Amino acid sequence: MAKIELTRIPFIKNALKSRYPQLAVFIVMLIGYIFAILAGLIGTPVGSHNFSIVFVWIAWWAILILVAVPFFGRGWCAVCPIPLPGEWLQRGAVLSPPDKRPKWLNLRVPKMFRNIWLQNISFLLLALFSSVLLTTPNITGVVLATMLFAAIRLSTVFERRAFCRYLCPVGGFIGLYSQTAPIELRIKDKQVCVTCEGKPCYNGSQAGYGCPWDVFPGGLTKNTYCGLCMECIRTCPHDNIAVNLRPFSADLAKPSTRMDEAFKAFIMLGSAMIYAGILLGPWGILKDAAYNVGTDAWFTYVAAFLAIIFVALPGLFTVGILHTKNTLPLKQRFASLSTALIPLGLMFWVAFSLSFVLTNASYILTALSDPLGLGWNLFGTANATWQPMLTSMLAPAQTLALVGGLIWSARTAQKAAGEVKVSPIPVIVYCFIATCLMLWLLL
Amino acid sequence: MNRSELISRFLIVTGILLSVGAPLFLWARTPLIHARMAEDGGWNPDIIQAEVGKPLHLKITSDDVVHGFAVGQMEMQSVDVLPGKVTDITLNFDKPGIYTFFCTRWCGLNHWRMRGTIEVSGSSSDPEPASSLLYVSLDLDLDAPHDAPVVPNGKPSATNGQLLETNLPIDLSAEYYRSHSPYQVFNELSATTLTESQRWDVVAYLWQTNTTSTSLVNGNQLYAQNCAACHGENGAGDGVFADDLAAAGESSMQTMEGAMDMVMQSPVNFTDPRRMLGASPALLQGKILRGGMGTGMPMWGSIFTEEQIWDLVAYIYSFQFEY
Amino acid sequence: MRFRISLLLFVMAGLVVAFAPLPVPAIAPQERTFQIDAHQFAYSPSELKVNEGDTVIIQLVSSDVVHGIYVDGYDISVEADPGQSAILTFVADKPGSFRFRCNVTCGAMHPFMIGKLTVGPNNWLYRSIGLAALAVLGVTVSRKQKV
Numbered sequence: 001m002a003k004i005e006l007t008r009i010p011f012i013k014n015a016l017k018s019r020y021p022q023l024a025v026f027i028v029m030l031i032g033y034i035f036a037i038l039a040g041l042i043g044t045p046v047g048s049h050n051f052s053i054v055f056v057w058i059a060w061w062a063i064l065i066l067v068a069v070p071f072f073g074r075g076w077c078a079v080c081p082i083p084l085p086g087e088w089l090q091r092g093a094v095l096s097p098p099d100k101r102p103k104w105l106n107l108r109v110p111k112m113f114r115n116i117w118l119q120n121i122s123f124l125l126l127a128l129f130s131s132v133l134l135t136t137p138n139i140t141g142v143v144l145a146t147m148l149f150a151a152i153r154l155s156t157v158f159e160r161r162a163f164c165r166y167l168c169p170v171g172g173f174i175g176l177y178s179q180t181a182p183i184e185l186r187i188k189d190k191q192v193c194v195t196c197e198g199k200p201c202y203n204g205s206q207a208g209y210g211c212p213w214d215v216f217p218g219g220l221t222k223n224t225y226c227g228l229c230m231e232c233i234r235t236c237p238h239d240n241i242a243v244n245l246r247p248f249s250a251d252l253a254k255p256s257t258r259m260d261e262a263f264k265a266f267i268m269l270g271s272a273m274i275y276a277g278i279l280l281g282p283w284g285i286l287k288d289a290a291y292n293v294g295t296d297a298w299f300t301y302v303a304a305f306l307a308i309i310f311v312a313l314p315g316l317f318t319v320g321i322l323h324t325k326n327t328l329p330l331k332q333r334f335a336s337l338s339t340a341l342i343p344l345g346l347m348f349w350v351a352f353s354l355s356f357v358l359t360n361a362s363y364i365l366t367a368l369s370d371p372l373g374l375g376w377n378l379f380g381t382a383n384a385t386w387q388p389m390l391t392s393m394l395a396p397a398q399t400l401a402l403v404g405g406l407i408w409s410a411r412t413a414q415k416a417a418g419e420v421k422v423s424p425i426p427v428i429v430y431c432f433i434a435t436c437l438m439l440w441l442l443l
Numbered sequence: 444m445n446r447s448e449l450i451s452r453f454l455i456v457t458g459i460l461l462s463v464g465a466p467l468f469l470w471a472r473t474p475l476i477h478a479r480m481a482e483d484g485g486w487n488p489d490i491i492q493a494e495v496g497k498p499l500h501l502k503i504t505s506d507d508v509v510h511g512f513a514v515g516q517m518e519m520q521s522v523d524v525l526p527g528k529v530t531d532i533t534l535n536f537d538k539p540g541i542y543t544f545f546c547t548r549w550c551g552l553n554h555w556r557m558r559g560t561i562e563v564s565g566s567s568s569d570p571e572p573a574s575s576l577l578y579v580s581l582d583l584d585l586d587a588p589h590d591a592p593v594v595p596n597g598k599p600s601a602t603n604g605q606l607l608e609t610n611l612p613i614d615l616s617a618e619y620y621r622s623h624s625p626y627q628v629f630n631e632l633s634a635t636t637l638t639e640s641q642r643w644d645v646v647a648y649l650w651q652t653n654t655t656s657t658s659l660v661n662g663n664q665l666y667a668q669n670c671a672a673c674h675g676e677n678g679a680g681d682g683v684f685a686d687d688l689a690a691a692g693e694s695s696m697q698t699m700e701g702a703m704d705m706v707m708q709s710p711v712n713f714t715d716p717r718r719m720l721g722a723s724p725a726l727l728q729g730k731i732l733r734g735g736m737g738t739g740m741p742m743w744g745s746i747f748t749e750e751q752i753w754d755l756v757a758y759i760y761s762f763q764f765e766y
Numbered sequence: 767m768r769f770r771i772s773l774l775l776f777v778m779a780g781l782v783v784a785f786a787p788l789p790v791p792a793i794a795p796q797e798r799t800f801q802i803d804a805h806q807f808a809y810s811p812s813e814l815k816v817n818e819g820d821t822v823i824i825q826l827v828s829s830d831v832v833h834g835i836y837v838d839g840y841d842i843s844v845e846a847d848p849g850q851s852a853i854l855t856f857v858a859d860k861p862g863s864f865r866f867r868c869n870v871t872c873g874a875m876h877p878f879m880i881g882k883l884t885v886g887p888n889n890w891l892y893r894s895i896g897l898a899a900l901a902v903l904g905v906t907v908s909r910k911q912k913v
Contacts, residue, residue, distance in 0.1 A: 027455055031462040038463055042470050045506045048871060049527025094451045135874040280865070282882040284808020291807075291875050359838075359867070360877055366527075372466060374473045375502060375529025386869060391838040395862070399894040403901050410905040424909075428902055435898050443863055443891040480831070508872050509832040526871035549848035550831045672849030683829040683848050 004245040005188075007233070016230045016243065019095055019208075022079070030081035033144065035371070040141020044373025048386075050137040051371030054363045056144070057134050062357040064174075065349050073178030077171065078228040082147055083164050086155030087212065097206050104156040109166055115260040119172030120267055124309075126169050127271050128302050131279070131290040161212040164227060176264045177346045178223040179251035180408075184244050185217070185226050185233075192240045193218030201232035201241070208234035217241060222251035224261070249408065255339035255416040259331070262338040263314070269341050269434065270309040272348035276441040280355055314338075320426035328420055336420045340413035340427050347405025348438055351398040355442065359388040398442050406435045476503045478510040478524045478546065481553035486544070488559070495565030499534045511547030514561065515746035521547040536563040543745035549672045552687045555741035576749070577621055578729030585729045591626035591721035595643040600765040604648025607641055613649065620653040621753075624723040625763070647764040654757040654766070662758025665751055673710040673739070678762040680712030688739045708738045713762040720763060727756045769908060776904040783896040788889060795819035795857075802826050804833035804846065804868065807875035818861045818886040824854040836869035837883060843869050861886040 007013045015021050032055070040052035047053035068076040090106075091098040126133060126143070133139050151163035164171050187193055201217045204210035211217065213227040217236075220226055233241045256262070278286045289297035318330070321337055362384055369382035376382065390397075409431045410424070417424035477487045483506075493499040503512055505526045513521035514534060524530050524546075536542070546557035578585070611632070623631075625646045632642040667676070673688060675681040689709050713719060731752050734742030747755070798820050803810050804827065816822055826835050826846040834845035839860055846852035868879035 023451060027451075027458050030455070031458045034459055035462045035466065038466055042467070044504060044527045046527030046871060047874065048877060088455075094448055094455065096445065096448045131875065131878075135877070279878045280880060282809070282812035282865075282880055284810070284812060284879075287807050287875055287878055355865075356877075370527075370529075372470060373504060373527040373529070374470060374475070375504070375531070376469075388836070388838060388867075391841070391864075394838075395890055399890070399897065403894065403897045406898050407901045407905055410902055414905070414909050425906070428906065432898060432902050436895050439891060439894045439898065443888065443894060509870055548832055549828075552830075554848075667850050668847070670849070672847075676849065676851060683827060 003184075005242045006183075006245055007242045012243070013233075016233050019234070022230065023095070025079045026081060026084055029079055030084055033081045033148070037141045037144045037148070039371055040137040040139075040144065042372065043137055045137055046373060047135045047137055048360070048363050049366060049370065049373045051367050052137045052140045052144070053135070054360075054367035055371075056140060058357060058360050059364050061353060062361070064170075065353045066357070069174055069177045069181065070346065070350065071181060071183070072228075073181030073183050073223045074174055074226065074228045075181075075183065076174060077164065078230065080164075082151050082168070083155070083161045083212070085148065086152035086163070087161065089152065090155040090159075091209065098204065098209065102159075106159045107157055109158050109162050113166055115258070116166070116172045116175070116264055117260045118167050119169060120260065120264055122167055122169035123172055123267065124306075128305060129293060130275070131287070132293055135291075160210075160214045161227070165213055165225065172264055173268050175224040176261060176268065176342060180249040180343050180346055181223060182246055182248050182250075183228075184220075184223055184246050184250070185228055185230075186220055186242055186244060187218050188240050188242050190218065192238045196238060196240075200235040200237060205235050205237070207237075208232075210235070221254065222256075224251070224256075249343060249412065252339055252342060252412045253415050255336040255419055257332055257335045259335055262335040263310075265338045265341040265345055266313045266317070267309050269345040269348060270313050271305075272345060272352050273434070273438055273441065274305055274308060276348075276352045276438060280352070281441060317427075317430055320430050321422070323426075326420060326422045333420050333422060336416050337413065337422075337427050339416045340409050340424075340431060343408035343412055344405045344431050344434065347401045347408070348434075350405075351401040351438065351442055354397055354401065355394055358390050358394060360386075361389055362387045395443055399439070402435050402438055402442075406431055473502065475529065476501055478503060478505045478512070478557070479507055480551050481556040482551065483507065485557045486546075486559040490559060491544075491561045493534070493536055493561050493563045495536050495539050495563055495567065499536070499561070501532050501534065503530045503532065504528065508550050509548050510550055510557070513545060513547045515543040515545060516748050517542065523548065534561075536561075536565075538567045539563045539565045545746055547668065552684050552691065554672070558745075576728065576732065577725040578732070581622055581725050583723075583726050583729055585726065585733060589624070589721040589726060590717045591624070591629075591719075593626065593629070593639070594716040594720060595640060597640075598763065598765045599640070599643035599647035601644070601647040601651035602765070603641070604644035604646065604651075607637060608645050608648050611635060611645065613645065615649060615652050617653055620649060621724040621728075624726070625650065625720040625760075627723070629720075647766070650757075650760055650764055651766045654760070658754040658757045659761060659766075661751065662754040662756070662761075665747070665755050666758050669743075670755075674713060675710070678713035678759070680710045680715075682710060685710050691739070708735070710739070713759050716763055719760065724753070724756045724760075727759065728752050731755060772908060773904075776900065776907075780897055780900055783900060784893055790818065790886075793817045793819075795821065797821045797823065799823040799825065802835070802881075803829055804835070804879075805829045806831065806873050807868075807879040809835075809866075809879070809881040812881040814881070814883045816858045816883070816885055818858060820858045820885075822854075822856055822858050822883075825851055826854065827851045831872050832870050833868050833872050833879070834870040835866050835881075837864055837866045839864040845870050858883075858885040862890050863888045 007016065036052045036056055039050055043050040043052065064076055088094050090104055092103050133143060147168070150167065154162040154167065199216065200207070200210070202210050208231045211232060212229055213225055215225050217232045277283070278290050289301040292298050317338065318334060321333055322330070326333060363386065365381040365384040369379045370376045410428045413424040413427040413431065417427065479485060479487070491499070491501070503524045505524045508526060510524040511521045512524050512530065512532065513519060522530050522532055540563055542561040542563060544559050544561055546554055550557065628646045628649060629642050632645060635642070637645065671682055673682040673684045675685070711718065730740070731747070732742070732744035734740050743752070795817070798816050800811065800814055800823070802824055824835065826833070826844055828846045828848045830848065832845065832847050834843055835854060836843040839862070840856060842854065842856055844852045844854040862885060864883045864885070866881045866883055868876055872879065
């Protein structure tokens with residue numbers, strides 16, 4: 001299937017090239033984000049009636065996992081407010097070109113951190129406390145504020161968006177799954193970049209800032225680390241940057257060989273299954289263990305969580321591919337073949353989130369009218385009653401997502417196996433077993 | 444610095460200040476009464492000032508689970524206090540004094556500890572004479588054992604009793620009923636020619652004549668809302684908190700040295716005839732009013748009106764008699 | 767061409783697996799009573815199994831704070847205070863597996879206070895697993911044909 005260049009449409013091109021539409025969205029998002037922090041700290045401690053919980057963990061999460069990631073890849077990162085204050089501080093400007101001399105330390109991130117392991121860890125940290133985080137407004141408020149301040153702090157120490165690129169707990173999996181999205185930002189003609197002087201897309205110019213994501217657009221082959229911030233569209237003097245509509249999962253044809261990304265795939269696959277069991281399952285003892293942070297039961301939960309993600313899932317995978325006849329080192333086969341888990345993991349999250357979001361979406365109406373639980377009724381919907389939506393459609397939709405994900409993953413496995421010249425069967429069987437387990441947990 | 448940079452900086456700063464300032468301002472101007480489970484602090488604030496003749500407006504919210512709000516000894520419908528929602532309520536006081544407000548929906552083992560006071564100042568037009576309570580004027584010892592030495596074989600029947608009563612010299616007045624235990628009445632009937640079970644039937648009839656169906660309905664409702672969680676929906680002392688109370692009692696025994704008779708106990712079984720037939724309505728009134736003093740039985744005196752307590756007493760006896 | 771035909775075959779097989787009517791085992795409907803204890807944040811028992819057509823009577827006993835029960839798919843609910851147990855009666859006329867959940871905010875983990883009602887065999891799960899197996903088979907076969 002061919003790619004369609006969206007930036008050929010003048011309206012889209014102008015909207016992306018101009019700073020103002022994005023800035024307007026940024027300001028609204030930043031205000032919403034700061035309000036969410038405030039709501040978490042001063043609003044009602046009842047999560048289901050507090051703006052911070054309802055808008056972050058129900059509304060934002062639904063949009064992120066059901067729409068933004070599958071269809072727009074890093075589309076969320078394009079409008080995320082977290083890096084903004086730090087970035088504005090770093091540049092000393094909101095719109096104007098930065099000074100020639102950097103205002104702050106502007107260090108390069110040390111080599112050992114230039115991977116997504118820190119993101120894997122920050123995601124796991126939140127994941128292990130997720131039952132508390134998801135339900136307690138002031139914890140959510142504190143975490144949101146911490147992320148904002150961490151982003152500001154990192155901006156003053158390191159160059160570009162160090163937080164987004166190397167620390168953001170959400171950014172890690174958005175990047176991984178954005179490879180499946182039908183949207184990409186790429187250069188049009190390689191030759192133009194080779195001969196381009198000064199590379200303003202990476203180094204910045206009067207027209208805009210050098211890539212905040214520390215990526216040279218000319219070398220982009222996959223979506224993972226491109227934050228869709230659109231700066232390069234503004235800086236490229238040769239009009240060589242395009243945003244394309246492309247077939248789903250185009251990036252997965254060239255499997256990654258990085259262990260941090262491979263483990264990210266296992267972390268996401270495993271946490272989706274664990275959440276499905278703990279949060280949506282009928283086992284109260286598991287919920288207690290996950291919620292009562294600091295107790296023996298919780299430590300057991302943490303140990304089990306980590307064991308499933310780092311030992312059981314990758315271990316079984318390794319055993320499965322051990323006997324594939326190949327001269328390539330096992331590590332490389334492991335990393336390449338785990339690419340197959342990316343679409344499956346994404347669809348696991350879609351299936352899990354469908355249940356959670358459809359059940360609790362009606363809280364959005366209440367929280368919209370009374371965001372702090374102070375008895376307001378801004379839009380007349382404060383007394384909307386809790387009502388699960390589309391409960392009869394849920395199970396078929398989940399099956400569709402999971403079986404669809406399985407087909408998608410099996411195809412990806414075939415391609416990845418073709419790249420490293422082994423049989424895809426063990427990986428497909430692995431995906432099939434995982435899917436059956438997830439079906440059993442959800443249905 | 445060019446204009447667009449200035450405008451965007453201005454917009455950003457204003458937006459942030461507004462998004463923080465406006466809610467903060469409105470929040471600070473909305474004084475809420477917070478309800479939490481007793482373990483987590485109960486009512487906050489738990490002392491409210493009011494004045495006679497001035498309506499008291501309250502905004503109440505719950506920070507955890509479903510609670511309720513009512514003021515003791517007042518003619519008012521209790522209101523629900525729901526998590527994350529705000530309940531508006533207006534109270535009017537015509538007499539000064541200290542009122543108790545309390546939680547009306549069970550919210551855990553310590554639900555009944557969720558109480559606060561409203562201090563109403565001002566002068567009253569007609570000071571009401573303090574009426575002496577029956578158990579006080581009878582000088583009953585609420586903590587003395589009061590078991591009936593003899594109990595009937597089955598539930599005494601008021602219907603049978605009514606047929607037998609007609610030619611017996613028996614006092615059907617409320618005063619007599621309230622100050623005597625069923626066993627005492629049974630005992631006073633020993634001079635008659637009736638058999639034991641017939642005498643119990645007459646006792647049942649006496650109790651029935653002093654019980655209206657309205658008071659049974661009211662009593663039943665009060666019992667379900669306030670008592671059943673411990674004493675059980677069928678009065679057998681097996682409510683959902685009974686085990687927790689027993690467990691709490693065991694642990695408190697270790698801490699309350701020398702006060703072994705005052706520790707948490709299992710809730711009383713109202714279907715036990717020995718215990719119930721040996722207790723007069725006045726004694727039960729006293730126990731409900733005063734509470735169990737450390738046994739886990741709450742003090743209801745500041746909450747129920749006298750009439751409500753008599754209704755409750757009447758209902759509790761219905762576990763013993765066939766009306 | 768052969769690829770298209772086999773794709774069509776697999777799609778049709780998928781539709782059969784998903785929607786083919788199964789023989790309904792003739793089991794005389796009964797009345798089934800469950801006493802469910804609701805406490806923060808679980809039901810016990812939390813998994814109920816009944817046959818299609820059974821009359822289900824759930825006696826809900828809350829043992830700490832006010833809880834409720836809402837049955838997905840059936841869209842019915844009841845609430846119970848501690849000391850005031852409540853009864854929910856319905857005819858299990860929809861087969862399948864349904865979550866039931868607390869519908870009275872009862873503390874932090876309230877949104878995850880969940881149980882499971884299975885009416886008859888959980889056919890949709892078996893159909894879904896069948897679809898998954900068929901999908902794997904389809905992908906593998908189509909690959910072989912292309913090569």
